Amino acid sequence: MMLDQPLNVLFLCTGNSARSILGEAILNQDGEGRFKAYSAGSNPIGTVNPWAIHTLKTLGYPADGYSSKSWSEFAEGPEFDLIFTVCDSAAAETCPVWPGRPTSAHGGIPDPAAVEGSDAEKAAAFLDAFRMLKRRIDLMLALPIASFEQIALREKLQAIGHEADEQ
Numbered sequence: 001m002m003l004d005q006p007l008n009v010l011f012l013c014t015g016n017s018a019r020s021i022l023g024e025a026i027l028n029q030d031g032e033g034r035f036k037a038y039s040a041g042s043n044p045i046g047t048v049n050p051w052a053i054h055t056l057k058t059l060g061y062p063a064d065g066y067s068s069k070s071w072s073e074f075a076e077g078p079e080f081d082l083i084f085t086v087c088d089s090a091a092a093e094t095c096p097v098w099p100g101r102p103t104s105a106h107g108g109i110p111d112p113a114a115v116e117g118s119d120a121e122k123a124a125a126f127l128d129a130f131r132m133l134k135r136r137i138d139l140m141l142a143l144p145i146a147s148f149e150q151i152a153l154r155e156k157l158q159a160i161g162h163e164a165d166e167q
Helices: 019-030 051-059 088-094 119-141 144-166
Strands: 007-013 035-042 081-085 103-106
Touching: 007 019, 007 144, 019 035, 019 051, 051 119
Parallel strands: 007 035, 007 081, 081 103
Antiparallel strands: none
16 A cells, blocks of 8 residues: 555445445545545446436536446456445455455445335435445544554555465
């Protein structure tokens, strides 16, 4: 982890149509300069949920340029520093081996795309998911940079251990 450059963060979900897209958007705006966020899915549905785009626009976040894509698109890089799974099914799957041996964490968020009902109910579900993700991201952004330095050191030491085992 090089702290003079933004940390690369990947948000993972199964369909990559809602929660992971929201996480990518929030972190790219709120963590601008410190983080570069991406999103992907283990089984992407191929389109971004229109309610995710609506939620981002409504709350003043950039809503253009997002796509539902497979995590295999990132198998060769960029190297990620942090990976967050935002749905329980993706957290339970066997993930690819990521370049750079990133630190990973799981924080399940209820799937707003699964909500059926009125437009008001769908909008509320997406707003709830957005608020949960924003709160977690805000807490991460409030961490002192030394916390990320400790993560970097731990990862480097683990990498040394793996390299020594391979020799």
